Amino acid sequence: EIVMSQSPATLSVSPGERATLSCRASQSVSSNVAWYQQKHGQAPRLLIYGVFTRATGVPARFSGRGSGTEFTLTISSLQSEDFAVYYCQHYNNWPAFGGGTKVEIK
Amino acid sequence: QVQLQESGPGLVKPSETLSLTCTVSGASIRNYYWSWIRQSAGKGLEWIGRINISGSGNYNPSLKSRGTMSIDTSTNQFSLKLTSVTAADTALYYCAGSPHYDILTGPWGQGIVVTVSS
Numbered sequence: 001e002i003v004m005s006q007s008p009a010t011l012s013v014s015p016g017e018r019a020t021l022s023c024r025a026s027q028s029v030s031s032n033v034a035w036y037q038q039k040h041g042q043a044p045r046l047l048i049y050g051v052f053t054r055a056t057g058v059p060a061r062f063s064g065r066g067s068g069t070e071f072t073l074t075i076s077s078l079q080s081e082d083f084a085v086y087y088c089q090h091y092n093n094w095p096a097f098g099g100g101t102k103v104e105i106k
Numbered sequence: 107q108v109q110l111q112e113s114g115p116g117l118v119k120p121s122e123t124l125s126l127t128c129t130v131s132g133a134s135i136r137n138y139y140w141s142w143i144r145q146s147a148g149k150g151l152e153w154i155g156r157i158n159i160s161g162s163g164n165y166n167p168s169l170k171s172r173g174t175m176s177i178d179t180s181t182n183q184f185s186l187k188l189t190s191v192t193a194a195d196t197a198l199y200y201c202a203g204s205p206h207y208d209i210l211t212g213p214w215g216q217g218i219v220v221t222v223s224s
Binding site for chain 2: 001032034036043044045046049055056087089091094095097098099100
């Protein structure tokens with residue numbers, strides 16, 4: 001079983017600032033990583049798959065990078081609607097999610 | 107616009123079978139992969155299983171063969187049965203669809219809370 005670990009658990013950021021979220025896999029997952037955003041009371045929303053490909057309608061301020069076991073999601077300039085919980089997910093074998101990073105207003 | 111709606115009992119007794127149904131509107135269930143995902147404070151997000159019209163379901167190995175999914179094309183619904191439930195199966199259960207096998211583009215249902223308790 002591949003475990004996805006996200007850090008930090010909580011990230012306090014001011015609007016307009018850059019946020020960088022990390023995700024580490026317990027073993028290589030190649031480029032089989034996706035990121036989701038979940039707002040309170042809503043289902044998760046796919047942001048990025050294949051490490052860096054933005055899903056339809058996702059703003060360009062969201063970007064992903066990484067390979068193997070280390071991955072990052074960067075939000076270049078945080079907007080009010082970006083404060084949420086973000087999850088990474090691998091799909092190298094049975095898909096599994098990380099524990100999430102909450103991005104909160106500083 | 108494709109919409110999904112979960113339905114089923116909100117309370118299930120330990121050792122019994124949890125049964126949920128997802129009704130798909132605005133699209134044919136013959137398209138897409140259809141999945142069940144759950145979310146709990148203890149285990150976070152878990153992808154339970156997925157199915158499409160072409161084959162049998164695929165399930166999270168951690169379920170130890172307790173899960174079964176099915177598709178009903180006549181009602182445009184798909185279902186989940188989870189046997190021998192325990193308190194650890196208490197969660198918010200989502201259904202979702204995706205054209206991809208292993209990423210969840212959506213749409214998603216709004217979720218249904220299922221509590222396992224006597």
